[in-house]
Amino acid sequence: xxxxxxxxxxxxxxxxxxxxxxxxxxxxxxxxxxxxxxxxxxxxxxxxxxxxxxxxxxxxxxxxxxxxxxxxxxxxxxxxxxxxxxxxxxxxxxxxxxxxxxxxxxxxxxxxxxxxxxxxxxxxxxxxxxxxxxxxxxxxxxxxxxxxxxxxxxxxxxxxxxxxxxxxxxxxxxxxxxxxxxxxxxxxxxxxxxxxxxxxxxxxxxxxxxxxxxxxxxxxxxxxxxxxxxxxxxxxxxxxxxxxxxxxxxxxxxxxxxxxxxxxxxxxxxxxxxxxxxxxxxxxxxxxxxxxxxxxxxxxxxxxxxxxxxxxxxxxxxxxxxxxxxxxxxxxxxxxxxxxxxxxxxxxxxxxxxxxxxxxxxxxxxxxxxxxxxxxxxxxxxxxxxxxxxxxxxxxxxxxxxxxxxxxxxxxxxxxxxxxxxxxxxxxxxxxxxxxxxxxxxxxxxxxxxxxxxxxxxxxxxxxxxxxxxxxxxxxxxxxxxxxxxxxxxxxxxxxxxxxxxxxxxxxxxxxxxxxxxxxxxxxxxxxxxxxxxxxxxxxxxxxxxxxxxxxxxxxxxxxxxxxxxxxxxxxxxxxxxxxxxxxxxxxxxxxxxxxxxxxxxxxxxxxxxxxxxxxxxxxxxxxxxxxxxxxxxxxxxxxxxxxxxxxxxx
Ligand code: WT7
Numbered sequence: 001x002x003x004x005x006x007x008x009x010x011x012x013x014x015x016x017x018x019x020x021x022x023x024x025x026x027x028x029x030x031x032x033x034x035x036x037x038x039x040x041x042x043x044x045x046x047x048x049x050x051x052x053x054x055x056x057x058x059x060x061x062x063x064x065x066x067x068x069x070x071x072x073x074x075x076x077x078x079x080x081x082x083x084x085x086x087x088x089x090x091x092x093x094x095x096x097x098x099x100x101x102x103x104x105x106x107x108x109x110x111x112x113x114x115x116x117x118x119x120x121x122x123x124x125x126x127x128x129x130x131x132x133x134x135x136x137x138x139x140x141x142x143x144x145x146x147x148x149x150x151x152x153x154x155x156x157x158x159x160x161x162x163x164x165x166x167x168x169x170x171x172x173x174x175x176x177x178x179x180x181x182x183x184x185x186x187x188x189x190x191x192x193x194x195x196x197x198x199x200x201x202x203x204x205x206x207x208x209x210x211x212x213x214x215x216x217x218x219x220x221x222x223x224x225x226x227x228x229x230x231x232x233x234x235x236x237x238x239x240x241x242x243x244x245x246x247x248x249x250x251x252x253x254x255x256x257x258x259x260x261x262x263x264x265x266x267x268x269x270x271x272x273x274x275x276x277x278x279x280x281x282x283x284x285x286x287x288x289x290x291x292x293x294x295x296x297x298x299x300x301x302x303x304x305x306x307x308x309x310x311x312x313x314x315x316x317x318x319x320x321x322x323x324x325x326x327x328x329x330x331x332x333x334x335x336x337x338x339x340x341x342x343x344x345x346x347x348x349x350x351x352x353x354x355x356x357x358x359x360x361x362x363x364x365x366x367x368x369x370x371x372x373x374x375x376x377x378x379x380x381x382x383x384x385x386x387x388x389x390x391x392x393x394x395x396x397x398x399x400x401x402x403x404x405x406x407x408x409x410x411x412x413x414x415x416x417x418x419x420x421x422x423x424x425x426x427x428x429x430x431x432x433x434x435x436x437x438x439x440x441x442x443x444x445x446x447x448x449x450x451x452x453x454x455x456x457x458x459x460x461x462x463x464x465x466x467x468x469x470x471x472x473x474x475x476x477x478x479x480x481x482x483x484x485x486x487x488x489x490x491x492x493x494x495x496x497x498x499x500x501x502x503x504x505x506x507x508x509x510x511x512x513x514x515x516x517x518x519x520x521x522x523x524x525x526x527x528x529x530x531x532x533x534x535x536x537x538x539x540x541x542x543x544x545x546x547x548x549x550x551x552x553x554x555x556x557x558x559x560x561x562x563x564x565x566x567x568x569x570x571x572x573x574x575x576x577x578x579x580x581x582x583x584x585x586x587x588x589x590x591x592x593x594x595x596x597x598x599x600x601x602x603x604x605x606x607x608x609x610x611x612x613x614x615x616x617x618x619x620x621x622x623x624x625x626x627x628x629x630x631x632x633x634x635x636x637x638x639x640x641x642x643x644x645x646x647x648x649x650x651x
Pocket of ligand 1: 314390391392394415418502504518529
């Protein structure tokens with residue numbers, strides 16, 4: 001594996017450390033340091049204790065069955081995720097507590113108490129059941145950030161149907177691929193969604209995606225209205241509000257699910273062109289999500305929780321829906337862009353609702369830095385008590401800015417390392433216990449066993465970089481890849497027997513803190529979103545002018561990484577700005593706007609090794625303008641020279 005040595009040495013020079021205040025420590029849910037040791041000595045006992053925070057219809061008999069790479073957690077137990085997130089709070093003292101405080105982009109808002117949320121989820125469950133949705137069926141959800149999104153997810157969970165949420169920024173082609181792979185019966189979408197004052201035509205995208213699928217019904221939420229230009233297909237499409245108006249208002253009995261029954265699928269990019277449907281279980285996933293809310297995020301009944309992710313990504317699944325709601329928390333959910341109408345929108349929301357815990361991404365923090373500290377300074381942020389980040393390594397400058405300008409040097413920052421596959425935060429400080437260092441996610445949470453190893457699976461110690469691994473199973477780990485268990489085995493357990501390989505490079509310092517060095521596979525992290533190089537390459541070669549394409553991630557000030565595509569065109573094709581625009585557009589159409597290449601470099605040939613492997617490291621060096629490394633394995637070194645000079649021209 002290649003570790004970016006420049007990055008490593010910068011990180012090694014980071015010596016600042018911030019300890020929790022006595023005040024924070026005293027009030028923290030987790031403030032006994034011995035929890036780490038106790039959990040390490042008996043992880044099953046630790047996780048069983050955490051699982052007991054959930055309400056089980058039938059208690060589990062066995063904590064863990066581990067037949068690598070397949071784990072079963074809380075075997076024999078029965079529960080329902082929606083019951084745990086809604087019903088159990090809708091009786092007793094939380095009945096009239098705000099579950100979701102929703103803020104629409106145009107300024108409209110809606111508050112759902114736990115009791116109101118229960119009524120909505122139950123009506124939606126009745127409505128979906130009325131459309132023939134049964135336990136185990138797949139329901140794909142392609143919605144903007146509106147209350148109907150968590151309501152739909154929870155309604156599926158209540159029935160025992162498997163939801164597959166597709167981020168609203170994905171194109172119709174991507175939606176189609178995910179609908180087909182999941183073999184979805186019903187699609188829930190909206191006429192459109194608001195984004196920075198403009199309309200995203202979700203229904204039109206959906207119509208295009210649906211032509212080749214087996215979807216029987218489409219439920220359409222009216223969010224935008226006539227200007228979205230949505231058309232309805234008789235017999236297939238039905239409006240959400242019509243369905244809900246007709247649905248019985250009687251309680252919907254939660255389906256008792258086996259702990260191992262699937263709660264949801266969520267697609268993520270890998271090293272091949274085909275996204276993987278990550279499969280999450282009910283009991284284990286919910287235990288992980290719920291535990292991390294209490295441990296890493298120190299959630300309390302008085303808190304107002306605001307996570308800025310979109311529910312279309314795993315962060316939103318775990319930290320807008322299943323984590324905070326299972327903990328009975330108040331969740332702020334915001335529909336739109338951070339700079340609409342002004343660059344202080346997030347801070348306005350923090351002030352308006354008295355947000356106490358704020359969880360966002362390093363790329364957003366770098367954007368706030370660029371916009372300037374006057375935007376947060378214009379608002380009262382004194383209610384904040386804890387901050388969090390996720391998605392990519394946070395550069396120490398951004399960490400310090402977050403600490404000073406948002407946390408007023410008072411709020412601990414939890415940098416949380418995890419993945420779609422891990423279900424919840426794996427490496428993160430317990431904020432009342434662990435001193436933080438800017439740029440490090442610190443150490444594994446209790447009950448999680450991580451290490452950094454070499455090619456042979458041996459611990460590398462404190463000196464070198466290596467592969468990050470998770471050595472023992474954990475409750476919220478993915479169970480398989482939907483429809484492709486072979487891929488699950490190979491990708492995550494193929495390198496080291498019985499040991500999970502996340503695909504990140506890492507380094508341990510002398511205090512045992514983990515410093516993430518980025519992906520070691522052909523996956524690019526653009527603004528905290530994972531994009532497979534193979535997906536972008538196959539989108540590019542689908543264009544009739546393209547012969548071959550190689551895509552790499554280069555470092556980018558705001559996005560973390562940006563996509564650069566090197567393209568060779570077919571014989572006789574003219575390379576010009578129109579073609580650049582057309583190729584970028586093809587990627588947007590095939591995948592979505594987040595995968596649009598930052599730049600396209602035409603080249604007569606791609607640099608390849610003698611065994612015909614594209615030398616991506618070299619392309620990355622060229623894109624980042626670095627001095628070239630060793631090129632002796634190159635078949636035709638002159639290719640590099642011409643690429644280098646072309647890149648300068650493209651600047
Ligand atoms: C990849 C997972 C988990 C939700 C967001 C992304 C990178 C994530 C951190 C962090 C350094 C991080 C890793 C990981 N990553 N959080 N705190 N520090 N790197 O989920 O799309 O599944 O991507 O994001 O490379 O493997 P995802």
